[in-house]
Amino acid sequence: MLVSNAVHIWRESDGDYHIEWRASHPDTQVTVEPVIASSAAQAHYDADTERARVSGLTPANRHFFRVRDQHGTEVLAAERKLGMQGTPNFRDFGGYRSVDGRLVRWGFLFRSGQLSNLSDQDVALLATLELDLVCDFRRLEEQEADPSRLPVSNPPRIASLPISPGSNAQFFEQLGGQFGDRQAMFDFMVEINRDFAEAQSETYAQMFREILDVEDARFLVHCAAGKDRTGFAAAIILLALGVSQEVVMQDYMLTKRFFSPHQEIDRLRQKYQMQQMETESILPMLEVHEDYLSRALMAIAQNYPSIEVYLEEALGMGSTEVAHLRARYLD
Secondary structure, eight states, X not given: OBOTTOOEEEEOTTSOEEEEOOBSSTTXXXXXXXXXXXXXXXXXXXXXXXXXXXXXXXXXSOOEEEEEETTSOEEEEEOSBOOOSSOTTOEEOOOOBXXXXXXXXXXXXXXXXXOXXXXXXXXXXXXXXXXXXXXXXXXXXXXXXXXXXXOSSSOOEEEEOOOOOSOHHHXXXXXXXXXXXXXXXXXXXXXXXXXXXXXXXXXXHHHHHHHHHSTTOOEEEEOSSSSSHHHHHHHHHHHHTTOOHHHHHHHHHTHHHHOOHHHHXXXXXXXXXXXXXXXXXXXXXXXXXXXXXXXXHHHHHHHSSSHHXXXXXXXXXXXXXXXXXXXXXXX
């Protein structure tokens, strides 16, 4: 039988959709079809894996798919990763079930890396999302050096919410020239995530205020790579909506599938003057690991009796605000 919470859909920049599922029995027969029928659409099934590819759909629109098995189990889902050419980790983080069984709405909550390299096709796709708000966690110098490309008509409002956890310069000084130490970089990234939870609460509180200030806001949270500052933002939004920590971690780790650290090495070397560092030592800055988000969640658990208390005391999301958020984004 088709496992309803294990369907994943993503779009490549060439317009092809990939649909992946998991079934409880190897003899389960699964079919995939777009909700809006198209004579040009073609589904190609891989007989050896629980996977299909759909081609021929209009690239300028988002598409929902009906995934079902021969027993009548059916999942209606949209693409999790959108096929952006200029920012590969652009994702919808709706579609998850809360612990009380409600569904986080598709098409309202998005996350990504920087938007400065979007192609014209990307901008056209972005316009179809009808975003109301973009929360930009990049440092001010990042925002100024790489301004976002947004639709000219009805552009979303940008909320500048710069986060500069730790001190990169101080960290490199502390390394004392030991640039081959991958573990030191890994530990640095773990501590950055602790910093998100402990020292950046006012910025994330402002994020929630910005979201709640716009009625039924369709919003995007993003930073440079769309994995650390953005990853924690998406995590606490989903936690506020009542999604389990297990599912939140699964969403967080999807970056590992959609973001290639090796493709970003040269950009990072230039950005932080790291030409002398070994590639292996740099990679933890571009990777995603469960340990990163787990450290932030551990910091919350060490300082607050529950996620609910953290949301209220650190982020200003009391019962009234949380109820408003859930009424808006849960079906």
